[in-house]
Amino acid sequence: MKDVAVIGGGLAGLINAIVLSRNKLDVILFEKKSYPFHRVCGEYISNEVIPFLKSLDLFPEEFGPSRVSQFQLTSVSGKEMNMPLDLGAFGLSRYAFDFFLYKKALEAGVDIRQNTRVEKIDFKDDHFELESTGKEKHNCRIAVGSFGKRSKLDKYLERNFIQKRSPYVGIKYHARTDHPADLIALHNFEGGYCGISHVENEVSNICYLTERDKVKKFGNIETFQAEVLFKNPKLKSIFENADFLFEKPLVINEISFETKGPVEDHILMCGDAAGMIAPLCGNGMAMAIHAAKICSETILEFHSADMEDRHLMERAYAKKWQKLFSRRLSTGRNVQKLFGNKLISNVAVNTVRRVPPLAKAVMKQTHGEYF
Numbered sequence: 001m002k003d004v005a006v007i008g009g010g011l012a013g014l015i016n017a018i019v020l021s022r023n024k025l026d027v028i029l030f031e032k033k034s035y036p037f038h039r040v041c042g043e044y045i046s047n048e049v050i051p052f053l054k055s056l057d058l059f060p061e062e063f064g065p066s067r068v069s070q071f072q073l074t075s076v077s078g079k080e081m082n083m084p085l086d087l088g089a090f091g092l093s094r095y096a097f098d099f100f101l102y103k104k105a106l107e108a109g110v111d112i113r114q115n116t117r118v119e120k121i122d123f124k125d126d127h128f129e130l131e132s133t134g135k136e137k138h139n140c141r142i143a144v145g146s147f148g149k150r151s152k153l154d155k156y157l158e159r160n161f162i163q164k165r166s167p168y169v170g171i172k173y174h175a176r177t178d179h180p181a182d183l184i185a186l187h188n189f190e191g192g193y194c195g196i197s198h199v200e201n202e203v204s205n206i207c208y209l210t211e212r213d214k215v216k217k218f219g220n221i222e223t224f225q226a227e228v229l230f231k232n233p234k235l236k237s238i239f240e241n242a243d244f245l246f247e248k249p250l251v252i253n254e255i256s257f258e259t260k261g262p263v264e265d266h267i268l269m270c271g272d273a274a275g276m277i278a279p280l281c282g283n284g285m286a287m288a289i290h291a292a293k294i295c296s297e298t299i300l301e302f303h304s305a306d307m308e309d310r311h312l313m314e315r316a317y318a319k320k321w322q323k324l325f326s327r328r329l330s331t332g333r334n335v336q337k338l339f340g341n342k343l344i345s346n347v348a349v350n351t352v353r354r355v356p357p358l359a360k361a362v363m364k365q366t367h368g369e370y371f
């Protein structure tokens with residue numbers, strides 16, 4: 001029997017696996033895809049994670065991540081406000097970052113099963129029984145659910161949020177543009193918003209969130225962009241002058257911001273599997289990394305028998321998770337409502353132009369602090 005099974009090898013899963021394996025636990029990690037691969041993500045990573053990553057030799061300096069220190073917000077009609085970022089961020093593609101962490105996990109001795117989906121998980125007699133691709137069976141003492149925003153496993157576990165369909169889709173490009181390397185810009189358009197910032201090698205990440213039906217109405221993504229995004233002059237200029245690096249954009253459906261929970265069926269949920277913050281906050285990855293920190297620390301305490309039983313471990317993790325993330329998630333849901341509407345986005349941009357501390361206060365509510 002393995003000590004820990006980590007289900008899903010994104011940031012939350014890989015970091016849990018590395019920390020636990022380096023602390024001599026026997027860890028198996030399942031990832032349904034094969035590294036390296038691209039993901040739909042804005043790839044803007046809040047600097048709050050840097051001390052933690054550096055303390056574990058997990059900061060991916062060698063890729064030359066971009067350094068982001070300025071913020072620009074535009075309304076649907078292109079009205080803009082600019083301000084410096086207090087905390088700032090770095091930009092790195094998930095293709096590079098996840099692959100880097102995957103190699104660190106191998107070095108740490110994690111048993112990594114790629115191209116392997118966990119299909120079933122059941123808790124029996126104080127341990128978990130898993131079934132993965134090819135009906136392979138595995139047993140483990142502790143299970144970390146780091147399978148992201150939406151997985152077939154959520155259906156198997158009959159989690160509440162999965163019963164509701166979500167209208168949101170995410171669409172991402174990599175491109176060469178003249179966008180400044182130190183700037184993250186968030187451009188509103190009717191029914192959504194689009195972020196642009198740099199990753200490594202002076203490549204721009206252009207990533208937007210909108211509703212599936214709004215795109216469908218125009219028949220295809222290109223027409224939707226021309227008819228809707230381009231009403232914002234900033235977006236028109238970015239798209240018309242960009243040299244796109246993918247043949248087609250990457251698209252994901254059913255992005256849900258519903259409340260989930262940090263422990264379900266005795267599984268310690270981590271990262272987006274526990275709750276997803278609206279992408280415009282630019283904080284989902286930092287939250288996944290921070291959640292992996294507290295999750296792995298709690299497992300280590302339990303494993304070294306500082307906690308007598310599983311319920312104490314679950315309660316301790318849930319308490320730490322709620323304290324760190326509950327308020328950020330609900331603020332993110334509220335801020336999201338200000339985006340994608342012509343009138344509201346104009347009022348929001350005008351208001352923060354007149355009262356800059358307001359924008360700083362909102363950012364503070366959705367971001368954490370260095371850890």
Ligand SMILES: Cc1cc2nc3c(=O)[nH]c(=O)nc-3n(C[C@H](O)[C@H](O)[C@H](O)COP(=O)(O)OP(=O)(O)OC[C@H]3O[C@@H](n4cnc5c(N)ncnc54)[C@H](O)[C@@H]3O)c2cc1C
Nearest residue numbers: 008010011012032042043044118148151170271272284285
């Ligand atoms: C449009 C958009 C833009 C975003 N932009 C940003 C941004 O700029 N900055 C930011 O900080 N955050 C951003 N986010 C959020 C960020 O991408 C997530 O919060 C982050 O990826 C969460 O990491 P994770 O490890 O929890 O999940 P993921 O990175 O999604 O990893 C989950 C992994 O689990 C695997 N998996 C799923 N089911 C199974 C299974 N049954 N068996 C095995 N493997 C499985 C998946 O293949 C995946 O690799 C954005 C999100 C979206 C949708």
